[in-house]
Amino acid sequence: MIKKTLSILLFLIAVLQTAVKSETIHVSTRETELVLQTAQNGRLYQLYLGARLSKPEEYANLTATMKARSDGQAWEVYPVSGTETYFEPAFGIRHNDGNPATVLTYVSHDQRKISDDVTETVITMKDVLYPVQVKLYYRAYSRDNVIESWTEISHKEKRAVNINRYASSILYWKRSSYFLTEFSGDWAKEANMSTTPLSFGKKVVDTKLGARANMHVSPFFTVGLGDTPREQEGQVLMGTLGWTGNFSFTFEVDNEHNLRVVSGINPYASDYTLEPGKVFTTPAFIFTLSNEGVGKGSRDLHRWARSYQLKDGKGDRLTLLNNWESTAFNFNETSLDSLTAEAKYLGVDMFLLDDGWFGNKYPRHSDTQGLGDWAPTKDKLPNGVPALVKAATRNGVKFGIWIEPEMVSPKSELFEQHPDWVVLLPNREHYYFRNQLVLDLSNPAVQDHVFGVVDHLMTENPQLAYLKWDCNSPLTNIYSPYLKDRQNNFYVEYVRGLYKVLDRIKVKYPDLPMMLCSGGGGRTDYEGLRYFTEFWCSDNTDPVERLFIQWGYSQFFPSKSMAAHVTSWNHDASIKFRVDVAMQCKLGFDINVKELRPEEQAFCRSAVATYNRVKNTNFNGDQYRLVSPYEGNHTALMYVSESREQALLYAYDVYPRFGEMLLAVRCQGLDPRQKYRVKEINLMPGVQPEEAFNGSKVYSGDYLMKVGLEVFTTKKLHSRVLELEVVK
Numbered sequence: 001m002i003k004k005t006l007s008i009l010l011f012l013i014a015v016l017q018t019a020v021k022s023e024t025i026h027v028s029t030r031e032t033e034l035v036l037q038t039a040q041n042g043r044l045y046q047l048y049l050g051a052r053l054s055k056p057e058e059y060a061n062l063t064a065t066m067k068a069r070s071d072g073q074a075w076e077v078y079p080v081s082g083t084e085t086y087f088e089p090a091f092g093i094r095h096n097d098g099n100p101a102t103v104l105t106y107v108s109h110d111q112r113k114i115s116d117d118v119t120e121t122v123i124t125m126k127d128v129l130y131p132v133q134v135k136l137y138y139r140a141y142s143r144d145n146v147i148e149s150w151t152e153i154s155h156k157e158k159r160a161v162n163i164n165r166y167a168s169s170i171l172y173w174k175r176s177s178y179f180l181t182e183f184s185g186d187w188a189k190e191a192n193m194s195t196t197p198l199s200f201g202k203k204v205v206d207t208k209l210g211a212r213a214n215m216h217v218s219p220f221f222t223v224g225l226g227d228t229p230r231e232q233e234g235q236v237l238m239g240t241l242g243w244t245g246n247f248s249f250t251f252e253v254d255n256e257h258n259l260r261v262v263s264g265i266n267p268y269a270s271d272y273t274l275e276p277g278k279v280f281t282t283p284a285f286i287f288t289l290s291n292e293g294v295g296k297g298s299r300d301l302h303r304w305a306r307s308y309q310l311k312d313g314k315g316d317r318l319t320l321l322n323n324w325e326s327t328a329f330n331f332n333e334t335s336l337d338s339l340t341a342e343a344k345y346l347g348v349d350m351f352l353l354d355d356g357w358f359g360n361k362y363p364r365h366s367d368t369q370g371l372g373d374w375a376p377t378k379d380k381l382p383n384g385v386p387a388l389v390k391a392a393t394r395n396g397v398k399f400g401i402w403i404e405p406e407m408v409s410p411k412s413e414l415f416e417q418h419p420d421w422v423v424l425l426p427n428r429e430h431y432y433f434r435n436q437l438v439l440d441l442s443n444p445a446v447q448d449h450v451f452g453v454v455d456h457l458m459t460e461n462p463q464l465a466y467l468k469w470d471c472n473s474p475l476t477n478i479y480s481p482y483l484k485d486r487q488n489n490f491y492v493e494y495v496r497g498l499y500k501v502l503d504r505i506k507v508k509y510p511d512l513p514m515m516l517c518s519g520g521g522g523r524t525d526y527e528g529l530r531y532f533t534e535f536w537c538s539d540n541t542d543p544v545e546r547l548f549i550q551w552g553y554s555q556f557f558p559s560k561s562m563a564a565h566v567t568s569w570n571h572d573a574s575i576k577f578r579v580d581v582a583m584q585c586k587l588g589f590d591i592n593v594k595e596l597r598p599e600e601q602a603f604c605r606s607a608v609a610t611y612n613r614v615k616n617t618n619f620n621g622d623q624y625r626l627v628s629p630y631e632g633n634h635t636a637l638m639y640v641s642e643s644r645e646q647a648l649l650y651a652y653d654v655y656p657r658f659g660e661m662l663l664a665v666r667c668q669g670l671d672p673r674q675k676y677r678v679k680e681i682n683l684m685p686g687v688q689p690e691e692a693f694n695g696s697k698v699y700s701g702d703y704l705m706k707v708g709l710e711v712f713t714t715k716k717l718h719s720r721v722l723e724l725e726v727v728k
Ligand code: DGJ
Pocket: 324, 354, 355, 402, 470, 472, 517, 518, 519, 520, 536, 538, 539
């Protein structure tokens, strides 16, 4: 007893000694500064998070503000439940002795340059009384003005502890007003943007759906600090969590009108049991703070993603013809052969075979059976996948294939052979989402099986050029046969199991392009996108709806990561309108080419050639959203190449009113001193551009950005793509 008291006293003295010397830690990008400081009590507080000051010595003035706040309302960097934290904590724990409180004090910090552009800061914090350690990580990407923050939690208590809160980050502001933009919806109406003011209390944006985590709401948000988020001005926080599972963002405005933003894994039903010596790493909260509105924030995130996060972020993307919309499950070797020939006719790089190619005891003729049995259906495809790859190669295109390896149909051989591999409550009636169940990815044997699905396909078909990885069900009937009495760890272990599989795939097949699909856009997060070159935004391919959905996703993701296909949804829209919408992103087709009129076929073919010619600007340039579809009957956006010598302007008239007033669209991002030739491209065969856009006119960048171009019309479902090129 005496020994224990003595060691606590010595520890307290050590902590107090550290506390006396106040530590100030700066995490900085080119434009943003996060300043943290220890107070007399040894605890760590956020002093400042805002635009970088021009005179670094002036950060010293901030100390006074922080001291005044070191009470119950203090901006503690990793506040813990159980003491004087009055508001949403970041961390919660139950120690071995049943005590539910922890106070974290500063121990040390370390800052290292990962590259000229990237700096990592690690701050070690410890509890005074219990052997619990939390390391706070900040990775600052200077050029792109992006910061990632996450934590590592560990302990050396005798037995496992339970952690019931484990945020990735908590950030604070004090402003006159706050406005939250969230991105919510459902199947076929993903990423709808809505903005609401935040007032006293909490607004929580979260999901509990597990596998198809963001079916209802995407893991990203924008907060307007002091005003509603606007495209070109105002200060905004844009944040997203890199976690392909349950997430939670809490926006809490307190009695003094401070805003706390708490981001992390959703701790719902996940009171995690952490063994001594094991490290619990939270996912990264990725954020940018823009002082020039959301447009600038998006461009920074796009550039950051291409450079650091997205699989093959700097590389090219394959155009494709997919068969899901035109054939669904009804195809065979012969019909696929002619589809690969159509892909060649269009000039796309690849044919992508969708759902329905597998299962023999329970052939996959509909979504009611066969999932999990990854052997080609003999009746449909007697010569298997190799013959399809061969036929595609003969027809001059690459071949890609659809899989949904995390899932299983109850009517499948896999389920019959391995019922214990399935997430399923042992003692209740089963609930099926899309007639299927989810495999228990917390189980290493299941991880091997899922990896094996890909590995077998790739080993058998080394020329396979692409995978579309689908995930149509949320986690249901939630019970992991593998985790037994650790069910509370399941939601987290599922995602970790998924990453283990994806890591193995990435290591063995580093150059394999892959699309992340989840019944449309049910999975769109930046940790997932480390393994995928692109994601499927939505099963809704009505071009009008897509203008909204793509606008929503473009807030956070670069165009090359967003797969957009031309389909036969919305027959009111011309094929040109549909292609012009898909061309904003990563272009593909999912349409019965033979049903198109000859001039439509010819148009699609020339559109692919045009796309190939200009796609570099689209993929790697800066995006400027010019006119929002949410604001009226027209919308426009543009891409400007890094050199500012090429640009593309996409303009759409959706459902304009009769005699509606039309405003010129002012360009952005151009070089004001350069002269640009403006030419309309992607026209239907035989259609000539208007004089203003036929390439005979040259305008200065200055003119184009101040006066703009009369690109809108009063025609319904009308679109235009303009190419702007510097005249040397
Ligand atoms: C849902 C996807 O979003 C679709 O594109 C298609 O692949 C189907 N699944 C196939 O079942």
